[in-house]
Amino acid sequence: MKRGDSNMKLTCGGDPLVSRIEVKVRFSEVDSIRVVWHGSYVKYLEDGREDFGERFGIEYMTIFNNGYTAPVVDMHLQYKQSVTVGDTVIVETKYVPTLSAKLIFEYNIFRKEDNALVLTATTTQVFMTKSGELQLSNPPFFEEWKKRWNIG
Amino acid sequence: MKRGDSNMKLTCGGDPLVSRIEVKVRFSEVDSIRVVWHGSYVKYLEDGREDFGERFGIEYMTIFNNGYTAPVVDMHLQYKQSVTVGDTVIVETKYVPTLSAKLIFEYNIFRKEDNALVLTATTTQVFMTKSGELQLSNPPFFEEWKKRWNIG
Amino acid sequence: MKRGDSNMKLTCGGDPLVSRIEVKVRFSEVDSIRVVWHGSYVKYLEDGREDFGERFGIEYMTIFNNGYTAPVVDMHLQYKQSVTVGDTVIVETKYVPTLSAKLIFEYNIFRKEDNALVLTATTTQVFMTKSGELQLSNPPFFEEWKKRWNIG
């Protein structure tokens, strides 16, 4: 995984939290029209989200070990270009601040070779206890996380 | 595959074109929280779309054999409930009429056991020639298809 | 799902336990050479195993509810022919009797259209407790299952 140096400054208070990760297209992710199957991008978004989580301390296991899961309740993908076998994509994952008890991310996926914008997407996650209760207010660990990154 | 008898009347002119198909959840589609992984639903939507295509004569191979592909350019999923191993879902796929050269479908996915609404979704496809040119007007075969089903 | 009538007699004591299920190839399971990606067959084997389980009362949930999991420890696939989008395959799953505490299945996958043999495979599963201990002797529920089907 590589992250652009530009990220370094993006983590300062107030600036948006963004991560960048390279993902190599798998042969098995390409469909019979020889382009990445539209459903495969859902995995790239998850790669981006997990990379963001590692970078900013809110990965899946952090949420899970705090007693919660964060299921995706809304996912919107818009396809601009296609990529194929041998291509590498760059997944840019940006945290979208919100007052509600949700995790919202915006994504831009670029083709590495020519930096063409391939896909834009948004996902919304909610917090649930392991017993399955929806959390209407932010879990304590998430409040702390927001404070840590100066997110209002 | 089973289709509700109710579909029989839905194919008359003017009525919306709808298909229904049962899909059994695969063990491999369930994630570590023991519910169907959010990305797996993209396959169920494709099952629904293909079932619709078989029922109304516009499946993937029909489009392909007419010299076109119909890539998904927009996909929006909204998750209402979760399903798990052993569950069967019913994918309801409805054609949404549009004047533009697009294929738009709306989906409702229900849990078979209790008929609970599990997911709603919308997909938009465009038509491209095999050489990759976007079609801004309806391909002839699609015009005929619309006439056949009395779609304005 | 359809099962050949021939199965009816195959369930009598002494005869091999076999199930048959039809699986329609998914667009997303086909690779860029326009044939089903070799890894997709692993899902068809799981479909066959689960169909066998439902038919003979030893599906995944039965094992799980008895306090065990049955992880695959050995899987061998041999590819004879290819199938593609629009094809339907028939997965034939046969239980292979063994004295050791294992679940062994042999599979034949046929192309429905011409009944051509597409793939043969064998899988071996062991029994583990949910805490992860390997079972060297048959779990009680499995002993009962064997008796029920007159398996020595």
Next chain:
Amino acid sequence: MKRGDSNMKLTCGGDPLVSRIEVKVRFSEVDSIRVVWHGSYVKYLEDGREDFGERFGIEYMTIFNNGYTAPVVDMHLQYKQSVTVGDTVIVETKYVPTLSAKLIFEYNIFRKEDNALVLTATTTQVFMTKSGELQLSNPPFFEEWKKRWNIG
């Protein structure tokens, strides 16, 4: 992708051709027992094979651009341990010399954290023309490739 320095010497004539690549387990690759689903390893093997191809000049696209495909005709996986979300595996891919017109690879997959052996596998590929004819003798480009690496 990282490759052990040890590889440096492994490319000399006579020595086995081996590549090593790290693959991070995806959330979507883990099943409901919270371990990597047995079918997901097929993708890791493909990652290993593709990494080998890039390292030694025989990746998928090289084969394809020379007018051939190399479908997997035999795949045997033996599972030793399990890995889960957050784990990284190391896929070691070794070329197995053979006189027949085949590509045979042996794989060892290790858990990065403790270097435990997780899986061993073997795959066999044949060469086919794009029109689907099986090649019983080595394609010219493959003969050259063998010479280049001093493979008898």
